[in-house]
Amino acid sequence: MNQRKKRVDLRKNRGTSPRQRNLKPLDEGQLEALSASERVSGKGDFSRKRTVVAASEAQIQQELQAGLLCPGRVLSPRGAGCLVDLGQGRMLECSVRQVLRDMAVDGRTVVAAGDRVLVRPSDDRQGVIERVEPRTGILARKIRERKHVLVANVDQVLIVGSAATPRLKPSLIDRYLISVLQGELQPVIVINKIDLVDLAELQPIVGIYAQLGYEVIPCSARTGQGLARLRHLLRGRATALAGQSGVGKSSLINSVEPGLNLRTLDVTEETGKGQHTTTSARLWPLTMGGWVVDTPGVRQLDLWDLTPGEIEGYFIEFHPHVRACRFANCTHIHERECGVKLAVARGQISRQRFASYCRIRQGDGDL
Numbered sequence: 001m002n003q004r005k006k007r008v009d010l011r012k013n014r015g016t017s018p019r020q021r022n023l024k025p026l027d028e029g030q031l032e033a034l035s036a037s038e039r040v041s042g043k044g045d046f047s048r049k050r051t052v053v054a055a056s057e058a059q060i061q062q063e064l065q066a067g068l069l070c071p072g073r074v075l076s077p078r079g080a081g082c083l084v085d086l087g088q089g090r091m092l093e094c095s096v097r098q099v100l101r102d103m104a105v106d107g108r109t110v111v112a113a114g115d116r117v118l119v120r121p122s123d124d125r126q127g128v129i130e131r132v133e134p135r136t137g138i139l140a141r142k143i144r145e146r147k148h149v150l151v152a153n154v155d156q157v158l159i160v161g162s163a164a165t166p167r168l169k170p171s172l173i174d175r176y177l178i179s180v181l182q183g184e185l186q187p188v189i190v191i192n193k194i195d196l197v198d199l200a201e202l203q204p205i206v207g208i209y210a211q212l213g214y215e216v217i218p219c220s221a222r223t224g225q226g227l228a229r230l231r232h233l234l235r236g237r238a239t240a241l242a243g244q245s246g247v248g249k250s251s252l253i254n255s256v257e258p259g260l261n262l263r264t265l266d267v268t269e270e271t272g273k274g275q276h277t278t279t280s281a282r283l284w285p286l287t288m289g290g291w292v293v294d295t296p297g298v299r300q301l302d303l304w305d306l307t308p309g310e311i312e313g314y315f316i317e318f319h320p321h322v323r324a325c326r327f328a329n330c331t332h333i334h335e336r337e338c339g340v341k342l343a344v345a346r347g348q349i350s351r352q353r354f355a356s357y358c359r360i361r362q363g364d365g366d367l
């Protein structure tokens with residue numbers, strides 16, 4: 001409970017617009033206060049570095065007005081330089097200012113796809129990222145005990161699975177659902193490759209999620225089925241696609257925006273697994289308006305910053321049954337007189353969702 005509160009407070013701090021605060025130059029005292037309110041962690045010289053950044057804020061505003069600094073959006077954070085779109089067809093390969101890297105010592109991602117940034121152009125091809133604006137909708141996961149932000153500032157996430165090759169993994173959908181809801185994003189469940197199966201086979205699983213109130217789109221990048229609905233959802237919004245390798249994320253983007261020609265590769269026959277064709281998250285503009293972010297398929301999805309007790313909160317259908325549990329701290333796994341288990345036995349909660357819950361609760365990160 002305590003932890004949750006801390007996180008919310010932190011978001012509030014980050015959400016305050018730096019522009020509003022810095023209309024006029026700040027004096028020393030104000031700078032101190034600013035650095036204190038912006039501090040993300042009290043560790044050592046961390047706050048001093050924050051002050052350095054805050055001290056240049058007024059100057060940043062002047063330079064923005066003079067056109068020496070430009071706002072932009074990070075298309076891709078990888079490669080030799082980070083690719084930033086400044087609008088009107090202007091694109092720069094950027095490095096990241098050292099002070100921003102230093103500030104990321106606590107494991108935060110310095111620059112993520114989708115970040116809104118301020119860039120100082122060096123010439124018409126290159127520049128330096130001077131500031132990363134506070135992020136809103138993020139999709140993150142845990143890699144080696146650190147939070148890795150896959151994409152930032154998106155409105156919704158398509159959780160993509162395939163009806164076959166590779167076979168559909170409902171437990172992975174549930175895991176993604178948690179990470180999308182955690183990032184305060186809108187989830188859409190997409191089941192691709194329906195050309196490979198009998199639609200009737202899919203009905204039960206579509207039913208489970210639709211009944212929970214989630215949008216489910218069965219479709220096929222190959223035949224075009226379901227794509228009209230998908231296009232409608234993507235228009236004018238920033239959308240990330242996430243899911244296992246080989247389910248057809250890049251293929252779906254190609255179908256919606258044929259000019260892009262993203263690389264796709266067959267799923268290997270022996271293992272039935274994708275080949276990890278897409279290797280880093282990248283934003284693509286849509287001609288009908290909006291953005292899509294292609295992300296690499298994952299081998300494992302470890303959830304970030306989730307205490308065991310918080311997991312049940314993301315299984316919304318458990319809520320009405322929890323109050324029937326005998327123990328207030330019931331984990332719904334081994335206890336007697338458990339309202340959730342009773343609801344599973346009565347068919348009020350899907351067995352498959354309950355199985356996902358147990359796996360996640362027991363810390364099984366494998367797909």
Ligand SMILES: Nc1nc2c(ncn2[C@@H]2O[C@H](COP(=O)(O)OP(=O)(O)OP(=O)(O)O)[C@@H](O)[C@H]2O)c(=O)[nH]1
Pocket residue numbers: 192193194195196219220221222223243244245246247248249250251252263264265266267274275276277278279295296297298
């Ligand atoms: N039958 C069928 N095959 C599809 C469909 N969509 C994609 N594929 C095939 O599935 C394979 C994998 O597609 P990709 O688009 O590369 O998959 P991805 O999700 O981007 O994979 P990663 O980049 O590795 O994460 C390719 O051979 C596609 O041609 C579909 O709707 N039906």
Ligand SMILES: [Mg+2]
Pocket residue numbers: 249250251263264277278294295296297
């Ligand atoms: Mg791909």
Ligand SMILES: [Zn+2]
Pocket residue numbers: 322325326330331332333335337338339340341
């Ligand atoms: Zn219980």
